[in-house]
Amino acid sequence: MKMLINVPETVVADALRGMAAAHPELTVDVENRVVVRRDAPVADKVGLVSGGGSGHEPLHGGFVGPGMLDAACPGEVFTSPVPDQMARAAAAVDSGRGVLFVVKNYTGDVLNFDMAAELAEDEGVQVARVLVDDDVAVVDSTYTAGRRGTGATLFVEKLAGAAAEAGAPLERVEAVARQVVESSRSFGVALSACTTPARGVPTFDLPPGELELGIGIHGEPGRERRGMMTSGEIADTAVDAVLDDLRPDRPVLALVNGMGGTPLLELYGFAAEVHRVLGERRVAVARTLVGSYVTSLDMAGCSVTLCQADEELLRLWDAPVRTPALRWGM
Amino acid sequence: MKMLINVPETVVADALRGMAAAHPELTVDVENRVVVRRDAPVADKVGLVSGGGSGHEPLHGGFVGPGMLDAACPGEVFTSPVPDQMARAAAAVDSGRGVLFVVKNYTGDVLNFDMAAELAEDEGVQVARVLVDDDVAVVDSTYTAGRRGTGATLFVEKLAGAAAEAGAPLERVEAVARQVVESSRSFGVALSACTTPARGVPTFDLPPGELELGIGIHGEPGRERRGMMTSGEIADTAVDAVLDDLRPDRPVLALVNGMGGTPLLELYGFAAEVHRVLGERRVAVARTLVGSYVTSLDMAGCSVTLCQADEELLRLWDAPVRTPALRWGM
Structure with missing residues (x-):
């Protein structure tokens, strides 16, 4: 590699x-x-x-x-x-x-x-x-x-x-962090393994025509290996897995995340499918972030994270931020 | 694919x-x-x-x-x-x-x-x-x-x-655009070909252990195919190719760009080498943007764009912007 x-x-x-x-x-x-x-x-x-x-x-x-x-x-x-x-x-x-x-x-x-x-x-x-x-x-x-x-x-x-x-x-900052953890769930899918610089070969073997559902960000084994699925089928699986656990009764923040090797063109298409599934499940989406933010080197694939957000969390989300990767309002 | x-x-x-x-x-x-x-x-x-x-x-x-x-x-x-x-x-x-x-x-x-x-x-x-x-x-x-x-x-x-x-x-906006074009040069390197959805196979054949210098963003042939180089050697080649043509006498805006499939970890390492070469060539860097902004689907590789900038261009660079991919100040 x-x-x-x-x-x-x-x-x-x-x-x-x-x-x-x-x-x-x-x-x-x-x-x-x-x-x-x-x-x-x-x-x-x-x-x-x-x-x-x-x-x-x-x-x-x-x-x-x-x-x-x-x-x-x-x-x-x-x-x-x-x-x-x-x-x-x-x-x-x-x-x-x-x-x-x-x-x-x-x-x-x-x-x-x-x-x-x-x-x-x-x-x-x-x-x-x-x-x-x-x-x-x-x-x-x-x-x-x-x-x-x-x-x-x-x-x-x-x-x-x-x-x-x-x-x-500190008590309040910690409480916000805990609220976010309790309000958030994720599910990831790998279309390819990633390759670490030290090893130089893929971390696991994922044959052509197969994907891994429920992958971890180090390439840990997931729930299931399956034949290749469409973007829409992957969105159904990922969103349903998250909703089975989260059951939000408020609008959600949605992170449609690329694992590193998936082009933004594909990721936006996947975001459309994630929104479709959420609409079908009657979950309102308050904000959507699309991009490769929590990655696994060059792994192709994606993850979906939903965080159910009250008015206070939405206000904190919209607050100004100035970092290399996430920046608005300043 | x-x-x-x-x-x-x-x-x-x-x-x-x-x-x-x-x-x-x-x-x-x-x-x-x-x-x-x-x-x-x-x-x-x-x-x-x-x-x-x-x-x-x-x-x-x-x-x-x-x-x-x-x-x-x-x-x-x-x-x-x-x-x-x-x-x-x-x-x-x-x-x-x-x-x-x-x-x-x-x-x-x-x-x-x-x-x-x-x-x-x-x-x-x-x-x-x-x-x-x-x-x-x-x-x-x-x-x-x-x-x-x-x-x-x-x-x-x-x-x-x-x-x-x-x-x-309009005349002024056009004049700024022309000044930027005249003040900017780029050079790109591919470590892998990209794969279009319609074809499903890589657009060209780049053997293991080789890279293509001077690639175009559609995978057009470049200047030269070579044995694999280090990040530092690639930076030397890319920056020198740009400087041979641009010869800036002012600080530059630098875009250290990923072609889509190259992890941000690698891209930041490459940015360090680009800065090293520019320092050795006595070119000051006013601003640096690192990320995959002008890509070729899943192609691994990078490009360097330098734009020599006067005070007015720097002011325009720092002005607020609010788009999905580039955002600051609002």
């Missing part, structure tokens, strides 16, 4: 150098692998910190900036960052009002963020933690006990980030 | 339905294939219209909105839209102050936009036209006489769009 890289060993560091070059509004510590908004710590603001394995870009580094994350800690590709990174990030963004860790539910991330919280608390930083576990496809998979964390992470970071930006205290 | 589609025949219409669903701030005429900002025509504003074959998303439909295009006309995949589409778009956006057509230099687009200008002028719309021909790789290629149009289209649409939004008359 050909890649636009120098050598596999420097992929993450090279990307961080690129972020530093392209985004002077961020402070990028390439050596210690922490991306921080340049004006951190922001006085009287709760800090939001996330992180996880690289390979899911723009998650998380692309979501650092006013109105969203204060800092992100990228690990190696598909590998949890180390506790030292999160502790360093917490120290860099804490204004004295505490820090919320947004943690995707993967065993390594959970353990390392827990250790980081202890380290940060030893340094006098108040830390709260929210676990994102939105993937309805599989419970107790290869890398995770319980449901896996995926697309809802974007909603948590945006909505809790807006609450923090507006000056909410 | 597996795709997230229903049937090849409806790919463009399906994507337009998705745009309509996801972007209530746009008016999407699915039948006639015209995407228009909802508040068009904007009183006393010059209209900006572009279009071209589909498969390059978010170009052009993703660039419709305040501060950029007033309307876009998507053709079939890699196929020029028909004159009727552009004429319809011109009529929809003309406030009486005239319309600028932004045309990528491909033979079909040039001919059809010329015919559309005649149609629109017959209806009393004053039309100017600017031809974007920034690709230094190849002159007189498969589909085009002269240099091909590619990444600079984004700069033309953003900068002329900002001038139009600020109330500039």
Whole structure:
């Protein structure tokens, strides 16, 4: 598999150098692998910190900036960052009002963020933690006990980030994050495996003419392997899987997400089918975001995340944000 | 090749339905294939219209909105839209102050936009036209006489769009667009071919271990086929090819663009190398945009576009914009 890289060993560091070059509004510590908004710590603001394995870009580094994350800690590709990174990030963004860790539910991330919280608390930083576990496809998979964390992470970071930006205290920012987790579910589909720089070959074997329903963002096995389906059939399956678990009684935020290798042309066609299914199921859509935001390197495929939103969450969604990957209002 | 589609025949219409669903701030005429900002025509504003074959998303439909295009006309995949589409778009956006057509230099687009200008002028719309021909790789290629149009289209649409939004008359908007064309050059590299929905197999054969330097956005042959290169070597080649032709004496806007199938992680690493080369060549970078903006479906690869920018172009770049794919300040 050909890649636009120098050598596999420097992929993450090279990307961080690129972020530093392209985004002077961020402070990028390439050596210690922490991306921080340049004006951190922001006085009287709760800090939001996330992180996880690289390979899911723009998650998380692309979501650092006013109105969203204060800092992100990228690990190696598909590998949890180390506790030292999160502790360093917490120290860099804490204004004295505490820090919320947004943690995707993967065993390594959970353990390392827990250790980081202890380290940060030893340094006098108040830390709260929210676990994102939105993937309805599989419970107790290869890398995770319980449901896996995926697309809802974007909603948590945006909505809790807006609450923090507006000056909410740590308990309130944490409560918003928990509300978003409880209100969000996702389902993903892979049309191809992805290839990590270190291995250089696809992470699993998906034959021509087959797709994997309920895939994880590292290419973990899903619910079922099937013969190829149309965009409309995939939307039926994905949306119904989410709605079986979520049963929203309010309008939803919809993330129609590409896994990295799926063209935007196809993704918009899929968004049309997702809207069709939601209409048939009498679920109103308040906002739709279409794009490759929570990815698995070059994997072809898509995921659907729905978050049922009350007026307050809608207001937080519409609040200004200024990050490399999500930006409006400023 | 597996795709997230229903049937090849409806790919463009399906994507337009998705745009309509996801972007209530746009008016999407699915039948006639015209995407228009909802508040068009904007009183006393010059209209900006572009279009071209589909498969390059978010170009052009993703660039419709305040501060950029007033309307876009998507053709079939890699196929020029028909004159009727552009004429319809011109009529929809003309406030009486005239319309600028932004045309990528491909033979079909040039001919059809010329015919559309005649149609629109017959209806009393004053039309100017600017031809974007920034690709230094190849002159007189498969589909085009002269240099091909590619990444600079984004700069033309953003900068002329900002001038139009600020109330500039048609002559001035056209002059800004021409200045951007004259100040911009691009060079692209393919690591893989792309696959159109209609054919279902890659558009050309690029063996393992080889890349194509100077590729066109439809997969037209480039300058040279070579053994695989590192990201740093590709940056050296691409930036030097651009600088050989452009020789900027002012800071540049840099677009580090993915062709569709290249992960953002790799693209940021490439951006670091582009900045390194520009530093070595003593070219200052004023702004950098990293992402997959002018794509070729699922092609892996990248392109570099540089636009040398005076203070006025920088001001226009920083001006607010609100489109699906490029948005800040509102």
